[in-house]
Amino acid sequence: MRNIFFKVPLRFNICFILKDFVLITPPFTQLNTPYPGTVYLKGFFNTINISCFQADLGLEVILDIFSKNGLQDIFDNAKTYANSNEISENATRIISLEKKYIDTIEVVIAFLQGKNQTVARLINQGRFLPEASRFQTISDLEYAFGLMGNQDKAKYLATLYLEDLSDLIQECVDPDFGFSRYAERLGRSANSFDELYLSLQQNNSFITNLTIKRLENIVKQQQPKIVGFSVPFPGNLFSAFACAKYIKQNYPDVKIALGGGFANTELRSVSDKRVFEFFDFISLDDGEITNELILNYVTGKSTSLKRTFILESEKVVYKNDATQPDYKMAACGTPDYSDLLLDQYISVIEVTNPMHSLWSDGRWNKLTMAHGCYWGKCTFCDISLDYIKVYEPIAAKILVDRVEQLIAETGERGFHFVDEAAPPALMREFALEILKRDLVITWWTNIRFEKSFTKDLCLLLKASGCIAVSGGLEVASDRLLDLIKKGVSVTQVAKVTHDLTQAGIMVHAYLMYGYPTQTNQETIDSLEMVRQLFELGIVQSGFWHQFALTAHSPIGINPEEFGVLPEYKEITFANNDIDFKDKTQINHAKFSFGLKKALFNYMHGQCFDFDLQEWFDFKIPKTKVDPDYIYNAIQDKEQDFKLSLNKKILWIGLPITYTNQTVHKKGRVFENIELNIHGVDIYEQVSLDRLQGEWFLSVLNSQKTISLSALKADFEAQNFEDDFEIFWFSKAIQKIKKTELLLVI
Secondary structure (H helix, E strand, O other): OOOOOOOOOOOOOOOOOOOOOEEEEEEOOOOOOHHHHHHHHHHHHHHHHOOOEEEEHHHHHHHHHHHHHHHHHHHHHHHHHHHHOOOOOHHHHHHOOHHHHHHHHHHHHHHOOOOOOHHHHHHHOOOOOOHHHHHHOOOHHHHHHHHOOOOHHHHHHHHHHHHHHHHHHHOOOOEEOOOOOOOOHHHHOOOOOOOHHHOOOOOOOOHHHHHHHHHHHHHHHHHHOOOEEEOOOHHHHHHHHHHHHHHHHHOOOEEEEEEEEEHHOOOOOOOOOHHHOOOOOEEEOHHHHHHHHHHHHHOOOOOOOOOOOOEEOOOEEOOOEOOOOOOOOOOOOOOOOOOOOOHHOOOOOOOOOOOOOHOOOOOOOEEEEEOOOOOOOOOOOOOOOOHOOOOOEOOOHHHHHHHHHHHHHHHOOOEEOOOOOOOHHHHHHHHHHHHHHOOEEEEEEEOOOOOOOOHHHHHHHHHHOEEEEEEEEEOOHHHHHHOOOOOOOHHHHHHHHHHHHHHOOEEEEEEOOOHHHHHHHHHHHHHHHHHHHOOOOOOOEEEEEEEEOOOHHHHHHOOOOEEEEEOOOOOOOOOOOEEEOOOOOOOOHHHHHHHHHHHHHHHOOOOOOOOOHHOOOOOOOOOOOOHHHHHOOOOOOOOOOOOOOOOOOEEEEOOOEEEEEEEEEEOOOEEEEEEEEOOOOOOHHHHHHHHHHHHHHHHHOOOEEEEEEHHHHHHOOOOOOOOHHHOOOHHHHHHOOOEEEEEEO
């Protein structure tokens, strides 16, 4: 790595505070919102009086780079590099536009932070932002952003501007730089610690120096007993080690702990003692009890640890002798976002797709409905690990209490529930509690496309503020879905995505190719299923990824049962992804470009009439999927006149007004009531027999849920002339059911 000097202003004055913990998310994870690891842990620490400070070094370093002073350092170093190395035409162009970049950088960053929104018009009109190679990929922006609007178009252009600068940094300053990762290659499948250890012996890179400068100020100010690093991904790993190295060299009395998603999945069999030149503790799985015990260990209150690696007598030892159980979710407290620079996160739009923008655009408060996965059977998933295996939902009332606390703390009403798969029953109770409290929030989450997501449940979720869901369609083949033990079929996925879309909830589908025993025919048939889903508009976004064999999945544990030949390596550091050969000997990777190119076009609503062969430069089999397969799957069947008495009726609309009517017909007089149903985008008038109508109106206006069986019993107690079934399936009631009357289980 290059040894580069830099200048960077400090952004705060130093005053010394004694903390038990400093929690750090090292560079880089997300630009638009904090990763929740430290936020969750700080919320828990509040409940047991452990003092704590947290920081997102990724955001802070990005803000240092993309400032006038930081960018000047970038250009100075890039020009020095260019003086002795051949650089690309693109880098040459960016360097020639140095003044334009430095003059515009702080305006652009402020705009992406939600400030100076009028700058959007200046950006969109052109000739304001300097443009390099990223802008050459622009197609029809009016088409792409017709639905997304003026602000989103400007965010997209500003994102291209930042990506051009990123290209310059990677080529001329620091090849490991990335907006959501740093030196990721060193953390991916690093079975040995050798390469990472060697890199840590080199001179600090430009990015690492910036990171250390920020870290130094935090440690001086907070004076912690322990610095804990939350490392969710391989792209955070190198920076965590570099920071730990600095602390060891300069603050030898401060203990250092490592945890987070990377440790939980990759470091379960670490044995290289050199790792502990940097960290004193590596803890696995839920961090609440493990970190509490680490603090007790450091302060001499206890000698017991839970699920924690330490170095003893020059050997790596796994300590799990503590008897204390893990904390229940209800006892873990509300996530705490204090200390973080919430008003300085940067919203970007990397692709012209409204669903994808959820990951990178806007500040989302992170919460979890349930620990683990209620399904826990998928054969490709790490279901042997506690973060998936141990399923524990939280009560809807506690969850909504936390929602209200976070709104008060952060001022934000957007929530991303980061569940493995949010449970439908809990989603329903959560939605009901949101409506009961008249809360206005926006939320999205990950689900399984299972039959519990009925049309009416989808409408209820939408009414509570749900705007989007993501879920695994995976291989889009019933044979392979059965092998995966996904518990869904393609037809079922089509029905659920149709009902979600009809309710106004966007749908993102995770797609997989290369699953063991998958044939070429099945890959092409899966693409045809996906084509139909997008053509019918019932899935709006998707992403293909190639199957990866992981050590903690059922396939990884018993590969021979799935036709997989693993290629094991000696493990002394990270252990998750396993190289393997599929007994079919099919080269699944060759499908990658074609699948992704087809999907890109489908997401933009085009090329549905292309023959599938056009996406590939090699011969593929003809699809065997009926061209109307998905269309036929989502057609409404004839009305079912069987009463589902276990369901509950729920009126989610405004109170209904009415007028009395007297109707004369064929010499007879009928006393009716006309219901006037007003909604935000509907108005209906429904006429009913007066006695039956007044009774039913009293039920709806009570705003209470009542089972259909109880409603039937109450109807019959009124001694009306009609049978309940005749009343319930009448045209008038069916018309009301198409407004805001729901049936939920």
